[in-house]
Amino acid sequence: xxxxxxxxxxxxxxxxxxxxxxxxxxxxxxxxxxxxxxxxxxxxxxxxxxxxxxxxxxxxxxxxxxxxxxxxxxxxxxxxxxxxxxxxxxxxxxxxxxxxxxxxxxxxxxxxxxxxxxxxxxxxxxxxxxxxxxxxxxxxxxxxxxxxxxxxxxxxxxxxxxxxxxxxxxxxxxxxxxxxxxxxxxxxxxxxxxxxxxxxxxxxxxxxxxxxxxxxxxxxxxxxxxxxxxxxxxxxxxxxxxxxxxxxxxxxxxxxxxxxxxxxxxxxxxxxxxxxxxxxxxxxxxxxxxxxxxxxxxxxxxxxxxxxxxxxxxxxxxxxxxxxxxxxxxxxxxxxxxxxxxxxxxxxxxxxxxxxxxxxxxxxxxxxxxxxxxxxxxxxxxxxxxxxxxxxxxxxxxxxxxxxxxxxxxxxxxxxxxxxxxxxxxxxxxxxxxxxxxxxxxxxxxxxxxxxxxxxxxxxxxxxxxxxxxxxxxxxxxxxxxxxxxxxxxxxxxxxxxxxxxxxxxxxxxxxxxxxxxxxxxxxxxxxxxxxxxxxxxxxxxxxxxxxxxxxxxxxxxxxxxxxxxxxxxxxxxx
Amino acid sequence: xxxxxxxxxxxxxxxxxxxxxxxxxxxxxxxxxxxxxxxxxxxxxxxxxxxxxxxxxxxxxxxxxxxxxxxxxxxxxxxxxxxxxxxxxxxxxxxxxxxxxxxxxxxxxxxxxxxxxxxxxxxxxxxxxxxxxxxxxxxxxxxxxxxxxxxxxxxxxxxxxxxxxxxxxxxxxxxxxxxxxxxxxxxxxxxxxxxxxxxxxxxxxxxxxxxxxxxxxxxxxxxxxxxxxxxxxxxxxxxxxxxxxxxxxxxxxxxxxxxxxxxxxxx
Numbered sequence: 001x002x003x004x005x006x007x008x009x010x011x012x013x014x015x016x017x018x019x020x021x022x023x024x025x026x027x028x029x030x031x032x033x034x035x036x037x038x039x040x041x042x043x044x045x046x047x048x049x050x051x052x053x054x055x056x057x058x059x060x061x062x063x064x065x066x067x068x069x070x071x072x073x074x075x076x077x078x079x080x081x082x083x084x085x086x087x088x089x090x091x092x093x094x095x096x097x098x099x100x101x102x103x104x105x106x107x108x109x110x111x112x113x114x115x116x117x118x119x120x121x122x123x124x125x126x127x128x129x130x131x132x133x134x135x136x137x138x139x140x141x142x143x144x145x146x147x148x149x150x151x152x153x154x155x156x157x158x159x160x161x162x163x164x165x166x167x168x169x170x171x172x173x174x175x176x177x178x179x180x181x182x183x184x185x186x187x188x189x190x191x192x193x194x195x196x197x198x199x200x201x202x203x204x205x206x207x208x209x210x211x212x213x214x215x216x217x218x219x220x221x222x223x224x225x226x227x228x229x230x231x232x233x234x235x236x237x238x239x240x241x242x243x244x245x246x247x248x249x250x251x252x253x254x255x256x257x258x259x260x261x262x263x264x265x266x267x268x269x270x271x272x273x274x275x276x277x278x279x280x281x282x283x284x285x286x287x288x289x290x291x292x293x294x295x296x297x298x299x300x301x302x303x304x305x306x307x308x309x310x311x312x313x314x315x316x317x318x319x320x321x322x323x324x325x326x327x328x329x330x331x332x333x334x335x336x337x338x339x340x341x342x343x344x345x346x347x348x349x350x351x352x353x354x355x356x357x358x359x360x361x362x363x364x365x366x367x368x369x370x371x372x373x374x375x376x377x378x379x380x381x382x383x384x385x386x387x388x389x390x391x392x393x394x395x396x397x398x399x400x401x402x403x404x405x406x407x408x409x410x411x412x413x414x415x416x417x418x419x420x421x422x423x424x425x426x427x428x429x430x431x432x433x434x435x436x437x438x439x440x441x442x443x444x445x446x447x448x449x450x451x452x453x454x455x456x457x458x459x460x461x462x463x464x465x466x467x468x469x470x471x472x473x474x475x476x477x478x479x480x481x482x483x484x485x486x487x488x489x490x491x492x493x494x495x496x497x498x499x500x501x502x503x504x505x506x507x508x509x510x511x512x513x514x515x516x517x518x519x520x521x522x523x524x525x526x527x528x529x530x531x532x533x534x535x536x537x538x539x540x541x542x543x544x545x546x547x548x549x550x551x552x553x554x555x556x557x558x559x560x561x562x563x564x565x566x567x568x569x570x571x572x573x574x575x
Numbered sequence: 576x577x578x579x580x581x582x583x584x585x586x587x588x589x590x591x592x593x594x595x596x597x598x599x600x601x602x603x604x605x606x607x608x609x610x611x612x613x614x615x616x617x618x619x620x621x622x623x624x625x626x627x628x629x630x631x632x633x634x635x636x637x638x639x640x641x642x643x644x645x646x647x648x649x650x651x652x653x654x655x656x657x658x659x660x661x662x663x664x665x666x667x668x669x670x671x672x673x674x675x676x677x678x679x680x681x682x683x684x685x686x687x688x689x690x691x692x693x694x695x696x697x698x699x700x701x702x703x704x705x706x707x708x709x710x711x712x713x714x715x716x717x718x719x720x721x722x723x724x725x726x727x728x729x730x731x732x733x734x735x736x737x738x739x740x741x742x743x744x745x746x747x748x749x750x751x752x753x754x755x756x757x758x759x760x761x762x763x764x765x766x767x768x769x770x771x772x773x774x775x776x777x778x779x780x781x782x783x784x785x786x787x788x789x790x791x792x793x794x795x796x797x798x799x800x801x802x803x804x805x806x807x808x809x810x811x812x813x814x815x816x817x818x819x820x821x822x823x824x825x826x827x828x829x830x831x832x833x834x835x836x837x838x839x840x841x842x
Contacts, residue, residue: 387648388648458685459685459687461643461646461679461681462681462687463687463697464646464674465641465643465678465679465681466675466698466701466751466752466755467671467672467673467674467675467698467701467702467755468671468697468701470646472701476697476701477687481688
C-alpha cells in the first residue's frame with residue numbers, strides 16, 4: 001500500500017510525440033497485415049475442404065442409387081420346384097437367373113442372333129436372380145404366378161444410364177423410306193437426299209484425319225533412314241486415300257467402329273448404318289426390323305452417338321437395348337439398399353460395405369475394450385500414484401514417443417508378435433483391434449493424463465482432508481470429474497483408429513472377403529481398407545463405390561468427432 | 576512423556592487439557608527450511624489462531640497436524656507432533672484415521688461437484704459411520720444444523736453444492752468436516768474468499784463449534800484472530816515468535832516483532 005498511483009494522462013488518444021505516432025502506425029499496419037494473412041489462410045483451407053468434400057459427395061452419392069429393371073417374371077413351377085414338394089433347400093437352389101433372363105427376353109422379343117442374345121442377357125447382373133429368389137422364399141405360394149419384380153442390371157448398364165438416363169431421341173426423318181430386310185441386314189432407300197448432312201459430317205471427319213496424317217508426315221519426314229522413308233510413303237498413301245474419300249462429295253462411306261455411330265429407328269426397329277450414302281443406306285438391325293416395307297415420313301428418326309463405338313464401354317447394341325427398356329418404362333432408379341446390406345463382391349453392382357462396416361465395428365470394439373481400461377489406469381497411475389523419478393520420466397517421454405511412431409511400424413509389430421509368435425488368426429478383427437489398441441493407447445493416456453491434471457487439486461484435498469484414502473479420493477472424485485475429458489480423448493483416438501489403414505494391411509486385413517464377419521476371429525476387412533481395395537479395381541463402377549464408401553466413412557468420422565465436441569460442451573465444468 | 580502438561584490459565588481461569596502438542600518440529604520443502612524448531616501446545620476445546628506475515632509457515636504447520644503435507648513429495652517433517660499424547664507421525668498410525676480425527680477447512684470453498692447431501696454424506700459413507708440411509712440422513716441434517724446451514728438449504732439438499740453462495744459453500748465445507756465427528760478442525764484462512772457478512776456468519780459458527788471441537792485457524796485478519804480466538808500464536812520466518820492468550824498477545828505482546836506486526840509496521 002506504499003505505492004502512490006502516478007497521475008494518468010487524460011488525453012491518451014493523442015500520441016506523445018511524432019516518433020511514437022509513426023511507431024503506432026507501423027504497429028497498426030503490422031496488425032492489419034497479420035489479419036490479412038490469417039484470413040487468406042482460412043479462405044484457402046476452406047476452398048480446399050469444400051472442393052474435397054464436394055468432389056467426394058458428387059462422386060459418391062450416385063453409388064447410393066442403382067438402376068433396377070422391373071420385369072414380369074413368370075415363376076414357373078417346373079423350373080423352381082420340379083418335385084413339387086416345396087422344400088426350402090430346393091427352392092433356394094433353383095435357377096432364378098434363368099427366370100429373370102426369360103422375362104427380359106419377353107420384353108425385347110425377336111432377338112435372333114446369338115451375339116445379340118448374349119449382349120441382352122449380359123445387361124442383367126449376375127445377381128439378378130436374387131430378388132426373385134427372395135420373393136419366392138418369403139412367399140412360396142407365388143410359384144406358378146407372374147410377378148412384377150425389380151432386378152439388378154449390370155454395373156456397366158447402370159453407369160450408362162446414370163450418364164444418359166433419358167435415352168437418345170434423334171432427328172426425325174423428312175421423307176419416306178423403303179426398307180428391304182434380309183436376315184439382319186437392312187437396306188433403306190430414301191426418295192431424296194435425306195442423309196446428305198450426315199454424310200457431309202463423316203467426310204469432315206475424314207478430312208480432319210487426313211490433316212492429322214499430313215502433320216505426322218511433316219514431323220517425321222526429316223529422317224533419312226530407310227524405315228522412316230518407308231513409313232512416310234505408307235502414311236502419304238493413307239492420307240491420299242482419305243483425302244480422296246473426303247473430296248468425293250456424294251460417294252457412299254463405310255462406317256466402322258472409329259466413326260460416330262449413326263442409327264435409323266422406326267417403330268420397335270433400330271438399324272445401325274454400316275454404309276452411308278446420300279439417299280441410300282445399308283445397315284445391320286440392332287432391334288428386329290420386321291419385314292421392312294414402306295416407312296412414312298416422320299415415322300423414322302436418325303440417331304447419332306458422337307463417341308465412336310471403339311472409344312466407349314457400351315456397345316451400340318447395348319445402348320439400343322437399354323434405350324428400348326427405358327422407352328418401355330422398365331427401368332427404375334432406386335435407393336441401393338444392397339450397398340449397405342451386402343459384403344464385398346467382384347461384381348460392382350453386388351458389392352456392399354456391410355462386411356467392412358461390421359469388420360470396422362468389431363475391430364474398434366476390441367480396441368475400445370483394451371484401450372480404455374489400460375489407458376485410463378496407466379494415466380491414473382502415472383498422474384496420481386507413480387513416484388516422480390527418472391524411471392517414470394523415461395516412461396512418460398516414451399509414451400509421447402509412442403504416439404509419434406508411424407502406424408505401419410505397429411502393423412509390422414502386430415505381424416511379428418500377434419501372428420507369427422502367438423499364432424493368432426490372420427485377417428481377424430481381434431488382431432486388428434490389438435494393433436490399433438497399441439496405436440491408440442498413447443493418445444488415450446496423454447488425453448486422460450491431461451484430463452486428470454485439469455481437475456483442481458482442491459477437490460482431491462477436500463476428499464483427503466475428510467479421511468478418504470488416496471485411492472478413494474482419485475476414484476470417487478478425480479476420475480469422475482476427468483471422465484468427459486477422457487471420453488473426448490477416447491473418441492478422437494477411436495476416430496483415428498477407424499481411419500487407420502496401413503497397420504491392418506500388414507496383418508492381412510486387406511483380403512477380398514465376401515462373408516460378413518460374425519465374430520472377432522473371422523476373416524474381415526475394415527472400411528478404409530475396403531476403400532483402398534475398391535480404388536484399385538479397374539471397373540469403372542467401383543470408382544463410384546469407392547467414393548460412396550468414403551462418404552459413409554467420413555459420415556462416421558464426423559459423427560464421432562461431433563460426439564466428442566458434444567461431450568466436451570455438455571460436461572464442461574468451470575471451477 | 577509430557578502428554579498431560581498443563582497450560583497457563585486461560586481468560587476464564589480453567590485449565591484446559593492439551594489436545595495437540597508439537598515438540599521441536601522442523602519442516603523442509605526440499606532445501607527450503609520452512610519451519611524451524613517449533614514447539615507449541617494447543618489446548619482442547621478452544622480456538623487457537625495462527626497469525627503472521629505471508630510465507631511464515633503457519634499454513635505449513637497447520638497442514639502438518641493432519642499430515643496433508645504428505646501429499647507433497649518434497650516435504651519432510653522432523654520432530655514430534657502428538658494428539659492426545661499419540662505421535663501422529665508414527666509409521667504404524669493410519670493417516671486415514673488421523674484425518675478422520677482432524678478435519679480441515681480450506682481457504683477457498685471446495686465443495687464436491689455433487690449435491691449438498693452427497694457433500695456432507697461422503698465422509699460418513701467412507702468411514703462407515705452410518706448403518707443405513709436413515710442414520711446417514713440424520714448425520715447429514717445434524718451436521719448441516721451445527722454448521723448453521725440447514726435452514727438455508729433444507730429444500731435444496733439435492734441441488735449441486737457448487738450452486739450455493741460462497742459463504743454457504745464454506746459452511747457446507749465445515750458441515751462436511753464435522754460430519755465425520757472430528758476432534759480437531761483445522762481452518763486455513765476460511766474467510767479470505769468471503770464477503771464481510773459471510774465472514775461474520777462463519778466467525779459466529781466458529782464460536783459455537785468451540786464447545787465441541789478444538790479449532791485451529793490460520794488468518795491474515797488480526798481483527799478476526801482477536802474476535803474468534805482464545806489463544807494466538809504469532810509466526811515469523813518459520814519460527815513461532817510468541818504464543819499466549821489472545822488478549823495478552825494483542826494488548827501486551829512480549830516480543831518486539833509481535834508488536835510491530837500487530838500495529839501494522841510490517842507485513
